[in-house]
Amino acid sequence: MSVSVNQPLDLIIQNGMVVLADQVCRADIGIQDGKIAVICKKIEVPERTPVYNAENLHIFPGVVDAHVHFNEPALGHWEGFASGSASLAAGGCTTYIDMPLNGVPPTVRLSALQRKLEAAAGESHVDYALWGGLVPGNVKELQPLAEAGVIGFKAFMSCPGGEGEDIFAEVDDLTLYEGMKEIARLDKVLALHAESEAIVSQLGKQAQAAGKRSAQDFVATRPVLAELEAVNRALFYAEQTGCKLHFVHISSADAVQAITEAKAKGMDVTVETCPHYLALTANDLARIGPVAKCAPPLRSAEEQERLWAKVADGAIDIIASDHSPCPTALKQGNIFEAWGGISGAQSSLELMLEEGWRRRRIPLPQLARMLSLEPAKRFGLYPRKGEIAIGADADLALVDLTLTYTLAAEDLLYRHKHSPYVGKTFSCRVQAAFLRGAKVYELGEGVKGRAEGVWLRHQAAAYAEAAAAKVIANEGTE
Template sequence: MDIHFDLVIRKGNVVLTDEVRQIDIGIRDGKIAALGENLMCSEHTPVYDAEYLHVLPGMVDAHVHFNEPALGHWEGFATGSAALAAGGCTTYIDMPLNGVPPTVRVSALVRKLAAAEGQSLVDYALWGGLVPGNVGDLQGLAEAGVIGFKAFMSCPGGEGEDIFAEVDDQTLCTGMQEIARLGLVLALHAESEEIVSKRAAKAQEEGRREALDFVDTRPIEAELEAVKRALRYAEQTGCKLHFVHISSAEGVEAITEAKAKGLDVTVETCPHYLALTSEDLAQLGPVAKCAPPLRTVEDQNRLWAELLAGRLDILASDHSPCPTSMKQGDFFEAWGGISGAQSSMELMLDEGHLRRHVPLTELSRMLSLEPAKRFGLYPRKGVIAVGADADLALVDMNGSYTLQANDLLYLHKHSPYVGRTFGCRVKATFCRGNRVYELGEGVAALAEGAWLRPAVIVGGGGGG
């Protein structure tokens, strides 16, 4: 008997949670309706031949900066989500800090949602922010549907009334108590402002303003001090913590020790810490500037060892775009953020699987499954399973190519990966069964990405 499907993806090498199998995927009403060999379907059912491709769950990128409202000329939802679709990402979580105003009150969240409406090619959720003076706004943001909260322990920069300021220890502790009550997660940029600011002032006084001088101002000890301080507060408050863009094995080790003590904490790193080093920064210049900065080859090897040992939870891009003009000139004044979201999955499959033989199931866990679980989007997102959204990345694991600037779908076509040769390439991306990207054809004409809220908010609202 024929079974009704809207689409069948035929004979792909499907990356499941525990194995890779060549099977068919039957899709109906945007969901995965069946998995199996030689699925029966009507002769009128569209079929996508994936026999020579690997099919992974779409990436869930928990850390991107699309700068609307007001800074869409840096990167907005339309171009940012297009780049993600081309990179095999089907869900992203947008950070609260670079829009004007930042998403630290419900009124700002409403403005961001209005900017995103009808613009995103793939599904999205939104972070709220924790800053001095807004602890009383956290419950309203939770009830309105934010996925969690983001705070900085070092100064993120910016000028004017609508800056996203770093938290002092009192705000951090009080905020953690409230976020624990709400049942959400606090994501932390963990660098000690005291260490960083003193070293930066000293370097500039001495006229040291080159790439490696910048790296020296943000040492691993600044990351480690902030991580350990935040873990102490988490132990006191019971707040769930997620450390973003950890750049060192020392940071991972401290977080692993906290997990062993029973703390509810997760750790994220980014592809650029696993693919680029401080030597690359000196060669490439401000296009590769970020905070925390790129580390030495030795530090990178130790971070890879942590990944290979299974001690990293999440891989996320920390896509932080800006106009190309802001990536030029004085190194200390240049914008500190990497445009990398389009390359995240390809980079990790290339560096991790093709070069270091990390199992695809393990990479998929960090790229998709764990972020979906951590932020209340699982089992709808993050996994290829019956009942889950049909969010799929089809990858040619033999599709070697060299990235050119014109391949990038960002608003501003700069990236430290331009000129890099990848051993694999995303061939197509499906979000809820809709093909949002096809290599050679580009992205879909209609932006039908949906706003997602966490499945459960304790003390707040609900969502789907």
């Protein structure tokens, strides 16, 4: 039975299998002014209303990738907003949150945020938010960054690498504690790379001094113990300060369990893992080489299955790519010296459908929750983002769950076309992506039109701006 709508519609997406928060059903989606206006079994198409036929396609909420590194400003030749956001669109991602560390300067003060915004303006094909950074010496910079609209703050408990004066350094314990107190006062979230620097740095030095160079040698220098120690230390500080925490790229079931126990005590903490920990193992690192190097490193097949069990149980809140690209030359040679970061953002949705839904029968709404709904909720983007619902932005990923293809380097839209997934065969493929009701990508045609992604300032910043405008207006009438 069709439903006649009384309002004008800009677009109707027909006949798709729609992945809602609690079910998958065949439905039409009516879009008006960039928002989802109607969801029903069948919309009676008004005259001259454009229609997109999604027959044989599943319609997912656009992925919200809370963890990418696009390296602007100054290191855009590593990736940049234009190529990075294009690759996300091709992977069904319509919103991302860019990390603060790899640009020059890193986003640890207001002036650096302004430079990043200048670099992003007119370049992003999908919508975006930005992280600020917590580093030694910048605790007083956190409030201006928060007021300007950063989504939260990121800190490293192990050395992220880099040289020069203006680098993103890891936090010492006092900085971590004082930073947490300030972030709690600002009612923001602290995202943490949780590995013990004391453990991984010493193990790394010992391995290289002994002439060890293999992939398994590298993995051994960054054990689960280092992750677990850092997680527990951060949880202790968070308990003392009341700071909201988000643990990024957790690679072990034991660390997930520690976080789950903290939640049970009433702590405000979430956990993220990445597709590479769920799709690749340490044996793949040995086979592929530095292109699959990351930190924490890929784990054993046994550890991977334990992590999948946590996914199935609902213990993982968010799946994010941790897309960390670099020039191909930096992904060669000694595994210890090669750049540590995986280029994978374009493949996140397809990987989770392949490994999670098809191989392990994780329900589609559960995968959509981790990829879209929970990151949108955690970082203040919901209900605008994260879900196919009336009133939400019409951000949609259309996927053919029956189309088999083998990923080739030329399929990648990254600036540097390397990825550990090149050569992998998928039994699904993103067909199209819509951002606020406008098609931004179609398979066979590529990314569409101008880059019209917008900056999603944190809601609190919008409130502050409105309050400031009201004060100015009142002053003008006195």
